Amino acid sequence: MDKSPDVAELVKELGHHSDAIRKRAAYTLSNNVGDPSFADIFIAEGGLSKLRWLILNATGNTLAYSLKALDGFLEVDKGWECTDPEIVKRAVELVVTQPLVNILRGAMGVLIAVVSHPYVSSTKPVDPDAFGYRALRPSIAAFPQFLESLVNRLSSADHTLCGNSLQLINSLMRDVIANGADNEWPKYIKKLQDLGVIRAVYELMQGSILQDLAQPLLEFQALTKILLRKWAAVVVDFSKSEHKRAIRAVYQASKTDKDGRVSDNSESYDPKTSTGAEKWKRLGFATTAPAAEFDEVGYLGMMDLSDFVRRTETQFQKLVLEQSNQTYEKRCPIARASIAVTGILYDHFDIEKADLEDTKELIGIDSNSNIDKLFKPMLLQWSRLHVAGLQAFFGLWKSAGAELENFDKIVELVRILLEEVLGNSSRTRDITSIEDEIQSHDRERLRELQMELLEMSYEDTWRDHLKKVREGLMEEALQFIKEQRIRCLLGGQWFPISLNESKAQAGKSDSEDGWRFVRLSHNRRVLHYADFESRETLDHDLTDLPEKLDLSKVTSVVSNLAKKEVSANSSSTEVHIPVTGIPTKIVINGQVPRTTESSSSKHHRKTSSSTSGRKEIPLLTLYPPDQVLAAEWLDGLLVLLNQPPITQETQQLLKVMCDSGLRVRLLNVKYEEAPNFEEMKSKIPSREQLDYDYYYDVFGTA
Template sequence: MEDPPDVTALIEGLVSETESVRKFAIFKLQTLLGDPSFAEAFIEGDGLLPLRQAVLETGGNAQAYALGSLDALLELDMGWDVVDGAVIGKAVELAVTHPLVNIVRNALTLLVLIVSRPLRRSRDESGSEAESGEVSGFRAIKPALDHYPNFLESLVQRLSASDHTLCANALQLINALMRDAVANGGDHEWPKFIKRLQDLKVIGGVGMLMRGDAASDLGSPLAGAILEFQGLTKLLLRKWKEVRVNVELGEHKRALKTIHLLSKPDAYSPPDADGETTVKGGKRHHPEKWRRLGFETESPVWEFDETGYLGMMDLVDYARRNEDTYQKTLMEQSVQPLEQRCPLARASLSVTLILYEHFGIDDAADVEEPVGYRNSVQERLDGNGNVDKLYRPLLLQWGRLHTAAFNASLRLWKTSSAENPADFYKIEELVRIVVEHIVGAASRKTEVGLVEAELRSVTLETARRWQMEGLDEVYEDAWGPHLVQVREQLQKESLQFMKEQRIRCLLQGSWFPTAAANTPPGGVAWRYVRLSHNRRWLHYQNYARNDDGEPALTDLPEKIDLNSVTSVDSNVSASEPQQLMNGNNSSSETLKENTSHDSLKAATAATNTKITIIGTPDPKSKHSNSISTNTDTERETVLLELFPQTHYAASEWLDGLLLLLNQQPITKDTTRLIDLMVDWGARLRMLNLKWEDVDWEALELRVKGLNAGEREVPGREGLDGPEGYWYGMPKT
């Protein structure tokens, strides 16, 4: 066991004239002062003044050790008596000018501890609270900063250092200064300080750290500093939102004036008695000065109640950064009918609230107290392994995101032919969905430029599709168990419906070319197949041509007893729709065009689709093509082969035959239609509509892939009252 450290010997070593002894004592102190009992003994032994002297007078590694020792004491909330102007000035000087990383790291840590020290209060004789006289926060280091006006600039530059600990210390000091500015800087000082940091490109530096590989080490000091900066950013946004707009304040009045002047308003003079305008009589405000910008009234201050000063900042920032677009958009809106104009100002404030909700600003951890916030950060570091969800670098690009989302809102308004005020909230909801899908899906390393590009290119159709997908998710969450039961019932009903539809196709009958692609001229080339009315027999007959119309059932002497059919084999499900364009037509209509032998060869060569009906033939039957033998059963043979010439006809006949045999359909066409009916049925039930209300003619055309064309919009005759409305199935 090592002997306990000799406090007296170490203190004597600090003032030794021998450099090696002094350096060794300082080096040992750096680790020993982390123990509270040793720290108390060190202070009782009058070691503070020698340590202060070492901080001020040594250099190189010895000075780094001395700073580290003082940091260890201050972290235990001891030794504050020696932290005076000289020590603070030395720390600021070293942080700005010294080239050695280990010295700068410890100097920055010392400044973080000073700025972050809680302001202590004492009670006077009357019992009222007063400041204790101890200097902390930004005020403690401000006199030293007056000698180094480039201190903040050098601090931000440290964020790009290759040493991650140095980056973490620099960011921790930035966080401490921001926190102190918000807590103690007053309502008008902290915005100026934050603006200065932003001008020094602190956002870019922290964003680079967020996207870097070093941030993936969630247990490092750098990760904690990044998350603290992210939380402080949320705090700032929340405070800006809580600041009420007041035109009595010069800054707020200038911001409103900026919004107006950047719109390039035309000169306005009221009309005279003859109805003509003149510039005489002085300059007058336009009666729609603010409404032309998209406000609801000519007193726009109340419209910032929800967004506060944050909404005004976003609108001013947009107008400044996009002055030409801002003016052009207002000019385009001015020539539109009043109800079709997009309210720009309201749309901007709406986007501000959408981003505010998306990033969960009000859900941010409590960052008023450093200790509480650091504990919250540590909990998230310990419990969340998904770095992409933990860091939100796009939050730091608030202004660019607002501009991109605002432009997307204007574009969606234009393409949807929206009208104000009826459609404003609909477009607002679409923008919310777009932000959720594009901004929410961005990873930690996604550049903001890519997000802006996606917001520029998103279409109304895409936004509507996302909206319907989100609606499905909401319904699933709210009505999950009930929807499962509804869908199960609809699945059975839809399957029964498709069974009847497919069998009706068989009852109607169809022409099929035979397999005789090499049939000599004049040979049998066509076969007509039709299901009997009692659905027990499959009648067919071979013909030389298919231009004889649709033969009657009595003209089809050949027949197959469906009770003897054991299976239906086909390559339909694996084949591609060879003639997809023609596949939308019925098989009979398509095949009637192929009246020549050459056309038959071309049609047969264009497809390899085949349906094979297999079963046990009647002993009197002519079928003898045996494909397998089972000693325990009668011999199976090919009863009939069909060669559908369209993908849709193949789906009708294959699934129709399978459903007749009480088997499940297998083609994509049939399963797609069943799923479509289940989906529409669920929506109709949720809307409490009736099946007979659906435009089944348009639905049938849609199912067959045909273009329904421009349909006449119905009038309002027969509708009851202003609440009456007409609805139809959507086209997509």
């Protein structure tokens, strides 16, 4: 173990006239500042003044070690008296002008500590202007390239330097959001955005170095949520110049003549007057007071609307012109749709949960799969997602021929669309492909997802009722399918007498040996059939079919339609489905009568199972030309033999019928009508004035 340095000697060497000795002393100091007791002794020996002088005057490695030492003191909450405005300015200057990585790391570390001091230190600063964003403001004014330098460092190949830059950006954001004036933090955030911080962090989140940058990236993600929540909390007020400018830009962009050209600005603009306010309905506001309609999403919704207009001005003008030619009931409410999409994104990213405490989830990071769950790079593409979602809204409105009364239904479809696309997108997926998928939505698929979600949303509340309804629907569907399959047999069908493998693979059903027509008798006990040279257009009556097969003699049905072997027993009748083959065939088997047995066969019977006394032979073979026909006849025969239908086609039909019936019932039920079973159990009505013929069903199932 290295011996602890002599503090007094170390302080003396820091002020030595030899640069080599000063550098060695600074190096030793930087490696020992993690011990609070050492820091106390060093400060007591007057070492801070020597360290401060080195930071202001040294260069190269001596400067790097000195900055690292001061950063170490601040981490153990010591040496704050050294962080005066001159030191802060020196650190800001180094960030802007210094190319050496080791110096930049130390300078950024000191600035991070100064900005974060009110949040991490056990001692509250006496002068609030000495720490936080305010402490850096004069120095940033002297070096206006400071923020740009920080953003540029985010693309550094040195991961530590990149992390330090982002951490310093986060510290500045956090402090200005918490302590900046109402008109200060928006300007600061906008400046960072203009410098490209969003794009830079987005690329880092989609990159492969997340483990090294996890902490600052998650903090930036949490701060982004806080910003969105803060903007949503700002009430839209057209008396504020910024709000008025934003809504005026939307209003002016919407003014087109009948040929689609932007009209002049001679028309008066005043959102407070009834004359000007009537024009807001043309944009899709529900009332003549548009400011109030942003209550749910605040100024965030106003920003999203104005951003959509700015990004798609030509499309927006064309849309307004198209909608102005529609009747009022059929007009797409553009502004309301924009506000709705903002709300959908707000809910999807769970903005209300926005808190820096989100970074505590880092404890669970131990694999790439967990990282993918924690990081939401699409949150940083908010504006583009809003534009894509709003365009999808317009597409759904048009394709559905919707009217104003259908507004909430279209909103719900857009919600499902965004949840489906964003929820199933990986961390590394590019925003462009997500935009394309949102734009290429399938309305029918969205309706299917909506019904699935509807069923799931009712599942917990209506669990017992849904189970009974589903069981009843399945039984009804099964009886219907059974009867339908038997009616296929009653109607009769043509089958090739033989079908070779090559023709089956080519999709042909031509028979060189002729055709066989098979029909079930009206009493459903006998199969009638006959062979013909060619397939006729007319079906044959039973009188034309001399061959008969008594179903009571059938013992098994064999088919290669299914992929697995399935067997079911009922009254000694078996159904076997062997491995799939080509061509598809159905073989109806029966047993030959028991014959006189020899002594050897008797001996064999004694050692055999009781079920092997008879030999099973084919009674009739059918070659269905397609899988649908094969499913109808195979399941029809099974039903006649008191067996359940087993083919995939039939099972799919059963599922579709059951699901459709259940969803039709759910569409007629309101969620709030769900029964409170506990309340029903506790509130049994009085039997006063009732005779003994009256009864009450507690669970309402009678």
